[in-house]
Amino acid sequence: MKKLIYILSLATFSLCILAACNDDKESTEPEPVQVEGDGKLRLKFDNVVGNQDLVLNDAVYKNSVGEDFTVTKFNYFVTNIKLLRADGTQYIIPQDSSYFRVVEQDSLSRTITLNRIPKGSYTGVEYILGVDSLRSVSGIEKRGGALDPSGDMAGDGMYWAWSSGYIFLKFEGYSSQSTSANGKFYYHIGFFGGYDSKTVNNIKTIKLDFAGNKAVVGKDTIPEIGIIADVKKVFDGPVPLSIEKHPSIMFDFIFSAEVANNYKNMFRIDKINSVSK
Amino acid sequence: MSICSLWIIFMRINLNENLNLMRKICLALIFFSGMIVSGCKSDSETPDPETGIPKPVNWMKPSHFPDPVYDMSKNPLTVEGVELGRFLFYDGILSRTNDIGCGTCHQQSAAFTHHGHELSHGVDDQLGTRNAPAVQNLAWSTSFFWDGGVHDLDFVPPAPIQNKVEMGETVGNVMEKLRNTPVKGAAVPVNYPKMFKAAFGSEEINTERMMKALSQFMLSMVSATSRYDYYVLGDASAITTQEKEGLVLFKQKCGSCHGGELFTDFSFRNNGITPNKINDQGRYAITLDEGDRMKFKVPSLRNVALTAPYMHDGRFHALSEVLDHYANDQNSSKTDSMYVSPTLDPVLMVAGQKRGIRLTAQEKLSIIAFLKTLNDEQFIADKRFSDPGVGTAL
Numbered sequence: 001m002k003k004l005i006y007i008l009s010l011a012t013f014s015l016c017i018l019a020a021c022n023d024d025k026e027s028t029e030p031e032p033v034q035v036e037g038d039g040k041l042r043l044k045f046d047n048v049v050g051n052q053d054l055v056l057n058d059a060v061y062k063n064s065v066g067e068d069f070t071v072t073k074f075n076y077f078v079t080n081i082k083l084l085r086a087d088g089t090q091y092i093i094p095q096d097s098s099y100f101r102v103v104e105q106d107s108l109s110r111t112i113t114l115n116r117i118p119k120g121s122y123t124g125v126e127y128i129l130g131v132d133s134l135r136s137v138s139g140i141e142k143r144g145g146a147l148d149p150s151g152d153m154a155g156d157g158m159y160w161a162w163s164s165g166y167i168f169l170k171f172e173g174y175s176s177q178s179t180s181a182n183g184k185f186y187y188h189i190g191f192f193g194g195y196d197s198k199t200v201n202n203i204k205t206i207k208l209d210f211a212g213n214k215a216v217v218g219k220d221t222i223p224e225i226g227i228i229a230d231v232k233k234v235f236d237g238p239v240p241l242s243i244e245k246h247p248s249i250m251f252d253f254i255f256s257a258e259v260a261n262n263y264k265n266m267f268r269i270d271k272i273n274s275v276s277k
Numbered sequence: 278m279s280i281c282s283l284w285i286i287f288m289r290i291n292l293n294e295n296l297n298l299m300r301k302i303c304l305a306l307i308f309f310s311g312m313i314v315s316g317c318k319s320d321s322e323t324p325d326p327e328t329g330i331p332k333p334v335n336w337m338k339p340s341h342f343p344d345p346v347y348d349m350s351k352n353p354l355t356v357e358g359v360e361l362g363r364f365l366f367y368d369g370i371l372s373r374t375n376d377i378g379c380g381t382c383h384q385q386s387a388a389f390t391h392h393g394h395e396l397s398h399g400v401d402d403q404l405g406t407r408n409a410p411a412v413q414n415l416a417w418s419t420s421f422f423w424d425g426g427v428h429d430l431d432f433v434p435p436a437p438i439q440n441k442v443e444m445g446e447t448v449g450n451v452m453e454k455l456r457n458t459p460v461k462g463a464a465v466p467v468n469y470p471k472m473f474k475a476a477f478g479s480e481e482i483n484t485e486r487m488m489k490a491l492s493q494f495m496l497s498m499v500s501a502t503s504r505y506d507y508y509v510l511g512d513a514s515a516i517t518t519q520e521k522e523g524l525v526l527f528k529q530k531c532g533s534c535h536g537g538e539l540f541t542d543f544s545f546r547n548n549g550i551t552p553n554k555i556n557d558q559g560r561y562a563i564t565l566d567e568g569d570r571m572k573f574k575v576p577s578l579r580n581v582a583l584t585a586p587y588m589h590d591g592r593f594h595a596l597s598e599v600l601d602h603y604a605n606d607q608n609s610s611k612t613d614s615m616y617v618s619p620t621l622d623p624v625l626m627v628a629g630q631k632r633g634i635r636l637t638a639q640e641k642l643s644i645i646a647f648l649k650t651l652n653d654e655q656f657i658a659d660k661r662f663s664d665p666g667v668g669t670a671l
Contacts, residue, residue, distance in 0.1 A: 016513065137428070139348075139429065140429070141485055151449035159435070163424075164429070252561070253565050
């Protein structure tokens with residue numbers, strides 16, 4: 001019963017958040033009923049470090065506090081995607097088709113293809129970096145695809161088995177400034193707010209405006225929206241992150257929240273291309 | 278379950294019968310139920326050729342238990358699903374070294390704990406940090422593990438499978454190994470794709486199916502046929518006078534935490550044992566809440582006399598040591614052995630008296646006598662829960 005109350009309250013809470021998001025759109029129109037279309041749209045993620053492309057393992061970069069680093073892993077969840085229109089309405093991708101994991105090492109994973117999109121022009125995109133709290137506590141039948149808890153934690157697995165939940169962003173590499181025994185640093189940022197006991201909530205909603213450009217979903221055209229994720233922003237932000245001070249951040253609410261507050265600003269729109277079907 | 282339900286009916290109509298007769302009838306009933314069960318089992322080896330549809334298991338809650346916490350409608354038990362779960366539970370294929378199954382640390386004769394092992398013992402002789410808890414009555418558990426880090430039975434298996442010092446595997450790799458069975462030359466050639474087909478309709482092996490099968494088996498493991506249960510269900514002669522005294526004392530002295538028919542309130546508490554060498558902070562590691570430091574799950578006490586050693590790190594080897602701790606008179610010392618910290622449970626700190634729970638030597642003996650009535654001999658001998666021949670014990 002407690003569990004039910006908790007899930008219901010989570011659901012209510014999520015609805016409130018959604019309602020709050022809708023307020024931003026300065027629209028008093030009721031949300032139109034979701035009608036699927038037959039168009040497609042792609043989100044193409046390009047991970048970079050400042051003005052350099054991200055090259056795993058070999059390339060050496062410098063963060064804002066002057067520490068050198070390489071990147072061995074850079075993975076994150078992109079979920080609960082919404083396409084925004086100029087008139088303030090939006091198309092919400094059906095939830096069961098809205099969980100993706102972007103894995104730097106896997107080039108295919110960096111392109112997310114959204115199917116059955118209504119034709120028309122879109123002016124922005126919104127998504128969650130992470131996994132919403134409701135899905136983080138849902139049953140095993142709702143955990144297929146990107147959410148499958150069978151992954152290898154030493155590899156690209158993003159599920160914490162011992163304290164049930166997902167890692168929203170997994171970032172690992174080497175640094176000569178790292179104070180760990182093997183010279184590596186590990187940033188595994190998760191926490192959805194807790195199941196029966198409150199934890200920090202590092203779920204971040206990302207909203208990107210196409211800045212006057214439009215992504216037009218047509219009969220024969222598929223818009224490809226380039227989204228740049230700047231690894232450097234994980235270190236930069238309200239509280240700069242030092243590898244020397246924190247070679248590992250996983251289960252600390254304060255530090256993980258600081259990192260999440262940094263990386264929530266790592267995305268920006270690159271360019272929008274249109275390709276033929 | 279059938280044994281239990283038959284018993285309940287039986288108890289209700291035979292309150293005044295003499296005990297010997299009851300025991301005889303009981304034995305006959307158990308034997309009869311066993312025959313029914315073994316009948317089911319032989320069916321389960323191959324799905325019904327007529328339909329290929331898994332046969333439902335009528336899971337019944339013992340009448341004196343509360344409603345289960347697990348949502349059975351999401352994962353209805355079938356003969357084939359439970360049987361697949363039983364094989365998976367015992368098969369060492371779940372570990373990196375192929376020799377540590379769930380049943381290695383959760384042995385039936387010890388109510389599915391690791392008899393004699395203070396800490397769990399995994400691949401390559403590695404030691405875990407905590408004592409393996411009993412696998413029983415999990416349908417009623419609100420959370421799992423000593424720290425409650427998992428709250429859904431379907432998500433329990435990935436934790437020991439992925440733990441480097443337990444099974445040291447990945448769920449993904451286990452499924453790959455399962456898909457490649459039967460293995461030629463294996464001592465027991467199990468054909469998992471065929472068993473998945475019997476349980477779920479196709480040979481596909483995925484995380485959801487694997488976890489649901491393991492859950493089905495664990496949900497079927499209900500312990501509710503101890504002498505205490507017979508007593509509660511109406512057989513006044515099932516327990517002795519001393520055991521009855523122990524029950525009354527137990528309710529007074531221990532019932533605030535170990536309450537209800539599951540003998541736990543499922544909470545997390547600091548019971549005043551000294552922090553161990555690794556300073557295990559228990560529930561705090563999950564919630565990072567200062568108020569949760571050194572709190573651990575209040576375990577069910579069903580079969581407790583079979584599940585030694587005790588506490589999250591197996592530090593006590595006898596029930597008498599456990600009661601000595603709670604009574605705060607370890608070795609009959611006058612000094613205070615309760616480790617005082619801000620999270621020490623208030624029931625162990627009653628104003629104006631020595632910390633702990635007041636218990637005389639006689640009271641302790643009665644409580645221990647009562648606790649032994651929770652031993653469920655049928656549960657630990659039930660062939661439905663036994664190793665089908667694929668297990669390994671260390």
